[in-house]
Amino acid sequence: MYGSGKSDFIRERVRACDYLVVAQLFLQQNFLLEHPLKFEDIKPRLLGHWGTCHGIDVVYANLKAYFPHIDFILGPGHGFPALQANLFLDGTLEKYDKNATRDEKGIAYICREFSWPGGFPSHASPFTPGVICEGGELGYALATAYGSVLGHPEKTVAVLIGDGELETATALSSMNLNKLFGENVSINGKVIPILHLNGYKISAPTISARKSERELAEQIRGFGYTPIFANEKNFGQKLQELLNPQYRAVAKRTQNPFIVFRSEKGATGPEYLDGQKIAGNYLAHQIPLKNAKTSEKELKMLENWLKSYHFNELFSKETGFAKGVFL
Numbered sequence: 034m035y036g037s038g039k040s041d042f043i044r045e046r047v048r049a050c051d052y053l054v055v056a057q058l059f060l061q062q063n064f065l066l067e068h069p070l071k072f073e074d075i076k077p078r079l080l081g082h083w084g085t086c087h088g089i090d091v092v093y094a095n096l097k098a099y100f101p102h103i104d105f106i107l108g109p110g111h112g113f114p115a116l117q118a119n120l121f122l123d124g125t126l127e128k129y130d131k132n133a134t135r136d137e138k139g140i141a142y143i144c145r146e147f148s149w150p151g152g153f154p155s156h157a158s159p160f161t162p163g164v165i166c167e168g169g170e171l172g173y174a175l176a177t178a179y180g181s182v183l184g185h186p187e188k189t190v191a192v193l194i195g196d197g198e199l200e201t202a203t204a205l206s207s208m209n210l211n212k213l214f215g216e217n218v219s220i221n222g223k224v225i226p227i228l229h230l231n232g233y234k235i236s237a238p239t240i241s242a243r244k245s246e247r248e249l250a251e252q253i254r255g256f257g258y259t260p261i262f263a264n265e266k267n268f269g270q271k272l273q274e275l276l277n278p279q280y281r282a283v284a285k286r287t288q289n290p291f292i293v294f295r296s297e298k299g300a301t302g303p304e305y306l307d308g309q310k311i312a313g314n315y316l317a318h319q320i321p322l323k324n325a326k327t328s329e330k331e332l333k334m335l336e337n338w339l340k341s342y343h344f345n346e347l348f349s350k351e352t353g354f355a356k357g358v359f360l
């Protein structure tokens with residue numbers, strides 16, 4: 034049933050994580066869609082962020098597949114359901130929380146407790162394994178990434194920065210930190226910045242998205258990086274190129290790579306609601322179907338959305354997760 038290439042596993046992993054994200058955001062029961070969705074299955078208060086999550090899942094899966102030994106720093110901490118889904122599938126969550134078992138019970142646990150009184154917060158927080166900064170305040174990811182490799186030449190860290198986040202003074206000024214680190218990596222480790230260019234922040238387009246590719250590339254070059262433009266289809270290939278020793282030798286002599294990852298905000302989610310564009314628009318930022326608990330139409334849209342991931346092919350109550358999703 035499963036292909037042998039890494040890219041098939043990456044797609045399965047992303048589908049599994051995306052499903053778990055949507056289930057965390059909306060469901061208080063019926064987590065495996067064992068019966069048609071009903072209003073009672075939906076949480077009474079829908080609070081969380083969808084728009085950034087698919088992109089995070091894509092980046093996480095590709096990094097895990099191609100750079101399994103590096104650290105990962107996530108700027109958009111509001112994309113917590115995606116981080117949680119990945120930590121859950123990695124088994125990291127279970128190490129620290131015995132309820133997060135990678136079975137039906139564990140799925141129910143992470144979904145029900147997400148953004149729930151007394152449960153998990155809606156944003157990444159110090160309760161999350163590996164998280165030291167409270168998610169929710171944008172801007173520190175790049176500075177944290179540089180700080181984490183200071184004095185550690187053996188370390189490489191990839192850092193995902195939201196395109197809205199890059200408009201904060203903190204993130205934008207942190208672009209200069211490569212100057213303090215220099216081009217010689219014998220004292221400090223290496224930072225691979227990834228700009229999540231999904232085009233939107235909370236309620237408007239981002240400045241980076243409104244620049245031409247050339248203007249953005251020149252800005253990045255001006256900061257002393259080599260821009261690498263990637264999208265969902267070729268992201269893995271670009272990462273493999275970075276791993277190529279020949280490229281690395283060149284990159285060492287010249288400048289650090291800076292990946293610009295173009296993705297559609299809210300991709301794989303609802304496209305339109307009542308004539309309004311959701312995916313690829315700021316309306317995907319938080320909860321796209323906020324009336325799912327009271328509107329038959331939105332409930333049906335949610336059911337179709339969940340079904341689109343074919344989670345039943347990736348998980349069964351009897352045999353657990355398909356091996357591919359663990360990458």
Ligand SMILES: Cc1ncc(C[n+]2csc(CCOP(=O)(O)OP(=O)(O)O)c2C)c(N)n1
Nearest residue numbers: 085109169170171195196197198233234235
């Ligand atoms: C310092 C700061 N200012 C404002 C906010 C409010 N805020 C939360 S999410 C968000 C938009 C973030 O957009 P982007 O970085 O593009 O992330 P995306 O969700 O698009 O991946 C903003 C402004 C915040 N969390 N922190």
Ligand SMILES: [Mg+2]
Nearest residue numbers: 196197233234
């Ligand atoms: Mg954005």
